[in-house]
Amino acid sequence: MSTLPPSRTLAPRFCGETACNKWAPLCEESIVGGNDLLGAAAWAVHFVDREYATRQGLHSAMPINDPRPLRGWRFVLLNIVIGLGHVLVLSNVPGYAVVVPSAAGDLQGVTPSFAVWAATDHMIGVALGFALARRQTARFGDYRVLVSAYVLYAAMSFACGESETILIFVGSRILLGVAGGVILPVGQSLLLNEYPKRLITFGFGLWGILNVLPFMLGIFIAGWYAEHLGWRYMFYSNIPVSLLVASAVGSLLCGRGYRRRFPRFDIVGFFLLATILFGTQTIFNQGNDFDWFHSPILVGALLVVLVALPCFVIWELGERHPVIDVRLFGQRNYAIATISSMAGFYVIMGSLAVFASQLQLLLGYSPSLAGGVFLSMLFLYVLSAGVAHELCRGFDVRLICSLNFFVFAVALTWMGLFDKIASFDEIAWPMTFFGFSFAVFFAPLARLAMDGLQDWQLTRAAEDFALLRIVAGGFGVALQGVVLFQRTAYHALDLSDHFGGRRFAELDLMTPLSDRLQGSGFTPAMATGQLGRLLRQEATLLALNDVFLLGAVVFVGLAAFVWLARSPRRPNATFTQELNQLRAEELMERI
16 A cells, blocks of 8 residues: 555545545445535545556556346337447448449449448448447446447438538548447447346347348338438438437436446557558559559558558557457467358458449349348348357357358359349349348357357457458458459450450351341441440349359358368356357357
8 A cells, every 4th residue: 555645545446455445335425426525525536546546557447336227118218229229320331332323423423433432431430440449438438438429420420411522421431430330339238238137148139130130121221212312311310310329328327337447458559450451441442443553542552551461460469458369360260260251241241232233233223122132131031040049059060150151152153143134033032042141140150259268258359250350341342343343344345256256257146236226227326335235234244143153152162161160169158158158149240
């Protein structure tokens, strides 16, 4: 006690020290909202001594009484509002894909490839929000951070809706993603802490459904907005819902004390991570439009990424509280599960984002009808989502992952073999089986990743696992678009050579078809233009098939790759250990 100032005796357990216990009730009463004058003085002591504790390297914590969890109608209302907010945030991640053509035309007439920037950079923002959430909740308390994040989400939704240029819109989408990335883990943690033990498994099951369901519903809702109200209403509708959730959570939990901590934040690692992610995403986003590394801007971005990446790895290896714990990749099962999750989500997000746009640009679907295609994923999803976790308990998760990857490959191959403009019914069938695999995708990989980890590693491992998967999804949206662009040009040239007589002189179908069009009243220029549009349409369809077939090849490779993991152990876990694993698993399953 000799190193502590005199006032420390009025603040027992401020830094883990033992002090005069008779002041403890007054301190605790003040922290949970009492009005006792002496308690208020003790409250002030905590703040007076905070700077001292920081200089001494001590971890300050405000002693509190654990608040009673909500019950009755308050508990039900908290579930409803946080669940609603969770669905809202997750729906905005994939939902934007279906409004890309509409947004591109309204943002000063940019091409759809420019409008895609707002989708990919939004996902990078979500990933960075994950990295910030833990620090903010430790400093300010979970419900305060959650309420503030929802208010920021509403403000950025308004900014997105009012944007007139692509640069302002992309910047607003990034900040919207950061707010959403904070909301997702904090909302889950806050709500699950309210569940009694007898209902905790129900809570995890409900949360598992809420993690994936918005992926299908979000695209449909966004498409409906784009067709009937305008794409900007996708963002305007976020504002009242976000403020409603913030108000309800703030009212239900107002006055709760919390244990304030001042954990070290890896600001250098966070800056390097943001530099790497945005630099890499910028290269992927703008490569097609600015001729890749013939652009000095993209060359500069590449050099920055190449310098920052090794610096980031070296720094994180020596950091006690890293923003991403790269040491976890020393666990073989965690590394294999994370790589599989990233590669799989790269294909899923990339393929479906490209598909959502091409349903409108290529097949002529309206935005709401294009969103309706994704609703077909719900049929088998509802059946499989409920049993996915139970399957992981009874079978080797490597076998489940491998079989599920094969189903993904079959569904993508099915979608990649269309050689004509398909009807809604023909597309809906493979999408239905895709929904089945999508529901089973998360749980076995999360279970495999947790194998061999200690209890104290689970939360950090889950956060990094989800963060890296979200980043891979953002990369997939951009790179699968690159595949579509490059293969369209290839197929257009190939079809021109094949049917234009340049490959086989006796097979010249273009000249007779042009003559027939001119005989029907077309001018030569009109006939040539019509043939060009027909070739581009067929070339784009074949390129879209290549996107799906490439994804199928990736999943076949993952089906074999997952067997490199060790056979998961099944120790007899206590209730607390099982609860920690379930929490980590639900966090890993977040999109």
